[in-house]
Amino acid sequence: MPSKGNRLSLLVALLTLVALRGVASADNIDFQRDIQPILKSTCYQCHGPDKQKGKLRLDSKSLALHGGKSGKAIVPGHSADSALIQRLTSKDEDERMPQDREPLSPEQIATIRAWIDQGAPWPDEASAADAKIEKHWSLIPPKRSEIPAVARTDWPRNDVDRFILARLEKEHIGPSPEATKLQLLRRLSLDLIGLPPTIDELEKFLSDESPDAYDKQIERLLASPQYGERWARHWLDLARYAESEGFKADETRPNAWRYRDYVINAFNTDKPYDRFIKEQLAGDELWPDDPEARVATGFNRHYPDESNARNLLQRRQEILNDITDTTGAVFLGMTFACARCHNHKYDDISQADYYRLQAFFANVRADDNMLLAPPDKLKEYRDKLAIWEEKTRTIRDEMAKIEEPKRKALLKDYFDKYPKEVQTALIKKPEDRTPLEWHYYHKAMLYMSPTSHQFLADAEPVAKSLKGEAKQKYDQLKAQLDSFKDLHPGELPIGTGLVDVGREVPHTYILRKGAYDAPTVEVQPAFPSAFADDAQPSFRPSENSSGRRTALANWLASPENPQTARVMVNRIWHHHFGRGIVATPSDFGVQGERPIHPELLDYLATEFIKNGWSIKAMHRLIVTSATYRQSAGYDPIAAKIDPEDRLLWRHPRHRLEGEAIRDSALAISGLLNPTMGGPSIFPQVPDGMESRGGWHVNSDANERNRRSVYVFVRRNTRYPMFEAFDMPDTHESCGRRYNTITPIQALSLLNDRQTMDWAKAFASKVIEAAGDDEQRQIETAYRTALGRKPTQSESQAVLDFFRRHEPIISDRLARKERIAVPAKMPAGMSASHGAAVVDFCHMLINANEFVYTN
Secondary structure: OOOHHHHHHHHHHHHHHHHHHHHHOOOOOOHHHHHHHHHHHHOHHHHOOOOEHHHOOOOOHHHHHHOEOOEOOOOOOOHHHOHHHHHHOOOOOOOOOOOOOOOOOHHHHHHHHHHHHOOOOOOHHHOOOOOOOOOOHHHOOOOOOOOOOOOOOOOOOOHHHHHHHHHHHHOOOOOOOEOOHHHHHHHHHHHHOOOOOOHHHHHHHHHOOOOOHHHHHHHHHHHOHHHHHHHHHHHHHHOOOOOEOOOOOOOEOOOOHHHHHHHHHHHHOOOOHHHHHHHHHHHHHHOOOOHHHHHHHHHHHOOOOOOOOOOHHHHHHHHHHHHHHHHHHHHHOOOHHHHOOOOOOOOOOOHHHHHHHHHHHOOEEEEEEEEOOOHHHHHHHHHHHHHHHHHHHHHHHHHHHHHHHHHHHHHHHHHHOOOHHHHHHHHOOHHHOOHHHHHHHHHOOOEEOOOOOOEEOOHHHHHHHOOHHHHHHHHHHHHHHHOOOOOOOOOOOEEEEEEEOOOOOOOEEEEHHHOOOOEEEEEOOOOOHHHHOOOOOOOOOOOOOOOHHHHHHHHHOOOOOOOHHHHHHHHHHHHHHOOOOOOOOOOOOOOOOOOOOHHHHHHHHHHHHHOOOOHHHHHHHHHOOOOOOEOOOOOHHHHHHOOOOOOOOOOOOEEOOHHHHHHHHHHHOOOOEOOOOOOOEOOOOOOOOOOOOOOOOOOOHHHHOEOHHHEOOEOOEOOHHHHHOOOOOOOOOOOOOOOOOOHHHHHHHHHOHHHHHHHHHHHHHHHHHHOOOHHHHHHHHHHHHHOOOOOHHHHHHHHHHHHHHHHHHHHHHHOOOOOOOOOOOOOOOOHHHHHHHHHHHHHHHHOHHHHEEO
16 A cells, blocks of 8 residues: 555646646647646746746746756756756655745646647747737637638538538538427527427427528517526526525525516516626616616625624625625636635736726625615605604604613614724714725614614514513504504515715725735726726716726626627527537636637627627527537547537537426426516425525415526525536526536436426326327327427337336225325226326426436
């Protein structure tokens, strides 16, 4: 048995060997593409234009090949003799490079080694001695590429196909034949609305022989309100949407669902993506009288928050970190979080860039009592409220006197738990508070009244704490107050989002190692230097806002921004093919995947902007392409050249998300409730499942059967079926869900009582349509669930199953065992046959063909 140290050395050697094999099978290493980014992110700080430790400079071809104190850094053709490799792989920590940071990964070292062994080709134009260092590909604004010429002119349906085909022809691969009409409509329907097509929809499409039959289906699906429900779910992953705080208490955020409804409506109305960005980052600043734009700011209100934490400086910093990280990942597709504690190790993002980006959000606070009424409605409400207040003033004053001792006690207990600097901020006169103290004040609020904006203790716990004569008197007064309820204007709709604390902004500092209490140099808001070149933000403060977020939103949504359009079109592509052109949708940096079709990505980005940032137009372009319409059939010759189908020689099969599986099962069983919007639902969960914060199952079964996008999202208790099928952790933004295959998924669909309820309803629907004709039952079930007729062998297998299974069920029924039987059966049909149909329908819901797109 080798020693621990030897085992570690063997592991490193093995990883390096595996990496080298991967490099050896690739094309020749390209310096600008593969080597320069590594050197730039890890070496230039000490061996670049500003500093040359050991007299070594690695940004200049001639100086690097000459070497430094340790000898020749690079010996072309001989990596083992190159001081660079020796220092990168040294076991002596004093010798190993880079210093004061993590060593290079085995893959990076293997890439540099292979490059040196290939002769260290280094074009003159990539040397700092002669030219500016090339930017990473994603930092260069997209340029509309020339449409490539292709040999096979009969296959392309639009320009997307010409990019794809040109690459396939280069690799001597042919595209796959077109999928059948049945496969196309099922694929299109699941992609665009997240539901399988009905038998009626399939029959209409099959009988439509017009040239634009397929295009008409696209328009029907894009016009469906269910489209917004489907595509909103993808965006909610990015927004780390949840309806609870997270952490230990995980309290409910009662109005968070309004943001979800906003996103659904934005997709259904094809809100231009640039407007979509601006509303979510600065809707309250740009359109303060538009309730929808204010709700949109909920995007950055979805941070997790430990609401009982008393260190408000730390709590504020953690929230700002979350907002900064999410904004950078979602809109710019870069891992800004890596620069929180130090300069990014791989990408051109400095620690100063991180905090300059954060400074745009330095003045935000949560507004969880956002009145969502236009000015005229708000005035009408306040006028009516004033009448009610005048009529009930005496009663309310008497109630307040009874409450006062308990209220003071509650406030004192709450107040005393805060550190001194927060207590000072709370008791200061408003005109004396600093900008940071105003943040403490708003964060420490027990309850912010949406109409009076007073610092109050919540009336409910005060009332509950009353006892004896005080409680009796209070209840009498409460009854008198209730007698005036007809005068009360009722409740206005309440939303949750972000607003600025005011015009003045707290200072932003670079934090030493990211520690909230270790400020160093003050910074001002500025766009990340690698993206913006010399662009500078300009602010237009208002009475209640700094205007900073508006400046950021306008820059992000600008056609000149190098990343925004690219990132979004890649996300759309990802959800149509199961993999983006860049396979890491939220990481376009050095450590992310390189685009498989870079020219196509730039073409799509420029087309997106040209078409007014229309997401629906991008869908049309993609799903009308021959690339999208290919079959998923296997080609052994193509698979040998491109085993992962990265070049898209066929349509890639991919599994549906848990939400789409649940919705599809409800749809084919006839149980799906199409009601849109409103507060979230609580479906049944397994017995014994506990949830801090509560999971109150809806008593109305029809309400429980609404679409999955309306299922309540509790951070610490994800809905079990969705969790089994890789629903992301909502504590952070998710650009790409895992796509696992586990026994828990199969067991969930096989054994969960809800799945059996779906199967019973599905069987009832099948029997209602087919009567007691077994062959028609089988055909109806297949067409409903899978969109096709069964093959002869499949039909025979089901008939054989009925013959074998029905006697077993009869015996179990005779022993009075509980068996799932359809709710409705025609006269003369045996319960044993009805139960066999339920089991058959249950099998179809569990079929791979049902849970995968083909």
